[in-house]
Amino acid sequence: MAKKSKKQQAALELVDRTKLYDVEEALKLVKENATANFDETVEAAFRLGVDPKKADQQIRSAMVLPHGTGKTQTVLVFAKGDKAKEAEAAGADYVGEQDLINKINQGWFDFDVIVATPDMMAEVGKLGRVLGPKGLMPNPKTGTVTFDVEKAVNEIKAGKVEYRVDRQSNVHVPIGKASFDLEKLVENFNALANTIVKAKPQSSKGIYMKNVSVTSTMGPGVKIDPSNFAK
Numbered sequence: 001m002a003k004k005s006k007k008q009q010a011a012l013e014l015v016d017r018t019k020l021y022d023v024e025e026a027l028k029l030v031k032e033n034a035t036a037n038f039d040e041t042v043e044a045a046f047r048l049g050v051d052p053k054k055a056d057q058q059i060r061s062a063m064v065l066p067h068g069t070g071k072t073q074t075v076l077v078f079a080k081g082d083k084a085k086e087a088e089a090a091g092a093d094y095v096g097e098q099d100l101i102n103k104i105n106q107g108w109f110d111f112d113v114i115v116a117t118p119d120m121m122a123e124v125g126k127l128g129r130v131l132g133p134k135g136l137m138p139n140p141k142t143g144t145v146t147f148d149v150e151k152a153v154n155e156i157k158a159g160k161v162e163y164r165v166d167r168q169s170n171v172h173v174p175i176g177k178a179s180f181d182l183e184k185l186v187e188n189f190n191a192l193a194n195t196i197v198k199a200k201p202q203s204s205k206g207i208y209m210k211n212v213s214v215t216s217t218m219g220p221g222v223k224i225d226p227s228n229f230a231k
Contacts, residue, residue: 041178073156083149087149
């Protein structure tokens with residue numbers, strides 16, 4: 001087990017591991033404990049009362065955070081004709097067809113998000129074995145398979161985040177940077193938490209929001225009282 005640095009040890013001592021904090025208090029602690037020499041990403045984690053093995057409980061979607069994530073996403077769009085021009089006008093970083101597919105097959109991944117028009121998916125789908133494991137495959141559920149490429153690119157550039165329950169029923173989502181004002185982190189967190197609450201599957205029984213925590217890249221996790229979101 002890696003030995004903790006003095007900074008990490010001091011940060012741990014500031015956090016009561018047995019306490020469930022309110023949102024503002026928890027995020028204030030996260031900011032105080034983000035002492036690395038770079039602007040740490042702040043992440044929210046939710047443990048949900050769902051069974052990801054059941055098709056109707058595989059929570060996956062996307063939303064635009066009120067204050068973005070603090071990171072500018074590099075967007076690739078697969079489109080042709082007028083839709084390609086629309087993507088370029090919207091600010092997509094890369095726009096193309098078979099040329100970009102060939103580059104990806106050769107190991108090129110200088111982008112964060114892919115958007116594709118539905119008429120391109122027959123070809124893009126052939127990249128599934130390459131893009132799937134990296135979480136880069138476009139998906140209608142997250143708004144990345146669409147003819148409205150202008151809207152898709154604008155939302156991604158504005159701070160759109162995807163959320164998806166993993167095999168252990170957890171959802172991990174970045175909600176900003178440690179340099180964000182506390183108020184902005186709180187608003188981003190609350191917007192995300194409320195969205196996940198609304199995404200509760202009808203077939204999910206018992207407690208839905210089991211555990212909630214926030215952390216920074218190098219800082220300790222801080223638990224939030226999940227009863228704040230018990231609906």
